[in-house]
Amino acid sequence: MQLILWENERLLNELKRKWFREWLEDRVRRRPYADTIILFGPITGLGRALGPAPKVLQLGTARMNLLNAIQNPTLRRLVEYSYRVGARIGNGSTADAIRFERETGILLSRTGHMQKGREVLSSLEALFRSNKLNSKDAQIVRELIYDLKDALK
Amino acid sequence: MQYARSLNEAVKLLFSRVPDFAEARSQDSSFMSHEREDSPYLVFGDFGLFLLQALDEDGISTNENWLRPSFQVIDEMLTSADPEVANLIQVGVLEVLADHPEALRLVKINLSGPGQEKFEDWIRSSQQI
Numbered sequence: 001m002q003l004i005l006w007e008n009e010r011l012l013n014e015l016k017r018k019w020f021r022e023w024l025e026d027r028v029r030r031r032p033y034a035d036t037i038i039l040f041g042p043i044t045g046l047g048r049a050l051g052p053a054p055k056v057l058q059l060g061t062a063r064m065n066l067l068n069a070i071q072n073p074t075l076r077r078l079v080e081y082s083y084r085v086g087a088r089i090g091n092g093s094t095a096d097a098i099r100f101e102r103e104t105g106i107l108l109s110r111t112g113h114m115q116k117g118r119e120v121l122s123s124l125e126a127l128f129r130s131n132k133l134n135s136k137d138a139q140i141v142r143e144l145i146y147d148l149k150d151a152l153k
Numbered sequence: 154m155q156y157a158r159s160l161n162e163a164v165k166l167l168f169s170r171v172p173d174f175a176e177a178r179s180q181d182s183s184f185m186s187h188e189r190e191d192s193p194y195l196v197f198g199d200f201g202l203f204l205l206q207a208l209d210e211d212g213i214s215t216n217e218n219w220l221r222p223s224f225q226v227i228d229e230m231l232t233s234a235d236p237e238v239a240n241l242i243q244v245g246v247l248e249v250l251a252d253h254p255e256a257l258r259l260v261k262i263n264l265s266g267p268g269q270e271k272f273e274d275w276i277r278s279s280q281q282i
Contacts (some may be wrong), residue, residue: 006277073183074182074183074184074185074187076183077183077184077185077198077199077202078185080202080249081185081195081198081201081202081249084248084251084252085252086251086252087251108279109240109243109244109248109275109279110236110237110239110240110243111236111237111240112240113244115194116194116198116244116245119192119193119194119195120185120194120195122192123185123189123192123195
């Protein structure tokens with residue numbers, strides 16, 4: 001009986017995930033997906049922030065591309081914390097986890113990712129105000145703030 | 154920011170049980186939660202990254218003195234009846250370790266029976282998604 005319930009839940013979640021992908025694509029048009037640099041395209045604009053990447057960067061994940069570009073150590077930690085390599089939702093970011101939870105009603109953890117998103121956003125805003133960032137890092141932070149605000153609004 | 158008292162207590166618990174982490178965090182301004190004790194998800198995110206650094210090194214330094222109390226904190230919070238506290242460990246720590254199977258394995262084998270059950274529940278639900 002338990003197995004049947006799990007299987008039903010798995011199928012339902014699979015349907016919701018599929019629906020979420022379609023919703024995301026429809027919402028932002030060619031929404032970036034894991035594995036290419038255009039991952040930072042329409043929503044975050046991070047493709048612009050990173051500039052013309054060397055070919056090797058274009059093969060990376062969102063997380064890898066950002067980490068390759070970032071100089072500030074706190075920003076590096078924030079990206080390591082906010083982007084998962086193996087996540088299956090959107091581009092693996094906390095922002096996409098929040099979007100998924102809000103749109104599907106499925107929580108990806110016990111009580112979800114909203115609070116994490118708010119704290120990361122607050123930290124990014126403080127970092128931006130600190131004037132400790134070079135221009136490229138500042139641009140990345142601006143786009144990350146925009147993306148999280150969009151997810152949390 | 155206003156948080157449930159339980160999350161602030163979780164932060165205090167972590168600092169008292171794992172002083173190595175508390176000290177590293179207070180001395181290194183690159184930590185996300187440096188001078189931000191009022192942000193439990195940043196504190197536990199830093200803890201997850203701190204833990205990962207130890208578990209992910211070659212030869213895995215499980216002899217570190219602070220690892221045992223770290224696993225105990227994870228165990229206690231994961232099995233907490235307060236869903237916010239359990240969430241803090243799932244999101245702040247386990248998700249940080251999620252892409253490192255060996256680190257996850259080490260955490261799991263150091264949990265209590267109930268802790269391992271909660272850990273498996275989390276693995277199962279995160280794999281479904």
